Amino acid sequence: MNIRNSYLTHLSRYIIGAAVLLFAAKQTATAQEKVMNMEEHDSKLYYFGLTFGANASAFKISNTNYFVQQDTFQVIQPKWGPGFHIGLMGSLRINKFIDLRFIPGVVFAEKGIRTVSRSGIVQDNKIESIYGQLPLQLKFKSDRIHNFRFYGLLGGRFDYDMASNARSRRSDEVLRIKPNDLSAEVGFGLEFIYPNFIFSPEIKISQGMMNNHFPDNTIPLSNAIEKINSRMITFSIQIQG
Template sequence: MQKTHIRHQLYLLRFPLVLILAILWNTRSAQAQTVLNMEEHDAKPYYFGITLAANNSYFKLLHDAVFLHQDSIMVVEPLKTFGFNLGLLGNVRLSEYFDLRLNPQLSFASKNLYYRENFPTRETTKNIESILLQFPLQIKFKSDRIDNMRVYVIAGLKYDYDLASNARARRAEDLVKIKAGDYGYEAGAGFEFYFPSFIFSPEFKISNGLSNMQVKDKNLRYSNVIQSLKSRMIVFSIHLEG
């Protein structure tokens, strides 16, 4: 199931990759000469930028055996919701084609859970709000510059800390407790468009957590039907680099 899920997320990358290939083909076939912007930028040992992003967040949910042996909660499934990120970017040049990139961000996200019950018959949505401090460390592989544009791919590791975690909360039985810390991996692709005074970089990436975020408590009825919750996020970012 894990391999199938990863293949599905990589399948989502087909749209930006097809766009990348189309732009490369059209750019190489163009005959007109272009004035190169920020020629000296490629030799900089390091540079900084800011990040604005939109995210689509959800949990990958695995049911507990308890779910199959009870007849009260009939459905529990994750819901996808939208949020946004604000961040800083630091880029260190390793070689002609490789960079090391740190992109700390403050992310506002929701990973909600939908329940349908029989006794009594009702539908419930548990809103799990998160304010995440994210610390991704990535390797960036970039193509040759084509006039005022280049293509790149990224891959790396991340650590997230949820400032809104309810792991220590004490409330009624309808609570689903979520841990504060998470770690995982990221992969994505993007463009760099060179303007006279800055670089505009749209980017698409997937960001997957590897740890079980649920704080297991068999006394919480909405929680004990779940074996594990792993975070998933699809992010579209705009980097402005100087």
């Protein structure tokens, strides 16, 4: 009986000791999970980063009255095209929840226009652009949830198309596109905060506010189009320090 009691006493001590060790290990692991990375970053007045990613862009087309009367085109339809971009990012802290961002970058974009003639001939035309972009945005941030937060974006952007053919003298141009554009932007993103950097995927939608069409009455398609606005969907990856 004494041997049995001694065995039970030692077993109880082992069980209690193991339970204490497991509890302590769990508490330590939980504490490590809740370590706030880069806490000083939230109080920085400004910080910088790198952004890169992919985009899809298209035109919004408004036809002229001549389009109804003419007998050349049955359909004029915009098509989305792929692209990519890279840029630098500078952020200025306004308060705990709002940053002002400036992200100059270079964007390669492609837009398509499909035409169907009255005789049923389908033709796909591509218009390539190389934009120098100057976006200015307000970033509305949530509270940090440990090492994560989400945010929304609202802003405007100036674009200069370095591949614009508005002044081109070539006779085989499909359309002539003006180089300057202003766009409104809205979007959202996520921030994953690591010990040495912030990883941030982001999606934006932009709508051009200016008419990009440069009229040329020697181009049949140009006579059927009154107004062209740009549209773009952008997926970006940002690395911030």
